[in-house]
Amino acid sequence: ENVLTQSPGTLSLSPGERATLSCRASQSVSSSYLAWYQQKPGQAPRLLIHGASSRATGIPDRFSGSGSGTDFTLTISRLEPEDFAVYYCQQYGNSPQTFGQGTKVEIK
């Protein structure tokens, strides 16, 4: 299966700063079928990005996704207080679909 490795494990930043999260796949992700989710404590995951760079409905434009092949990035241009959470990447280009282990974005 296609193993996804997210880095860093924890990102400590202040509101207003830029966050850059990485997701690296062990095999090329077919058709850039890579999604990103946000999860806050006690809540279900929320879809942010699919197709590597397409924002889901209602997602603010401070969230952007990029990348192809084996390297993908989620960027939050200016962190808002509500953005501090855990972020997961998921590839659905290869069966079975797989998730990364998550990156926690915490307040510095």
Next chain:
Amino acid sequence: QVQLVQSGAEVKKPGASVKVSCKASGYTFTGFYMHWVRQAPGQGLEWMGWVNPNNGGTNYAQKFQGWVTMTSDTSITTAYMELNRLTSDDTAMYYCATGGRGSSWPDYFDYWGQGTLVTVSS
């Protein structure tokens, strides 16, 4: 609007079975696979499988084959996930989620239920 409402928390003894329901509304139930994803306490996300409400077809992750059963009832737009022979390792939050591309696989997950906590304890 799309809503997935799951059944309430469960406490089970080792060796028992649990059946979690997911009531769907706001979209064409038969047009989208229903997936199940679980999350152990403090851990990441683990895909378990899907059921196709259109024809009852299923696809389970290899790890769960033989001890999970996913079904659906189109008359009440509800999907079910039953897990057998529970152990403490099955203590987790269980989520249902719709596939973003409808009836494609693999897929991303665009709408999620609120989760059902299953606790396995003697």
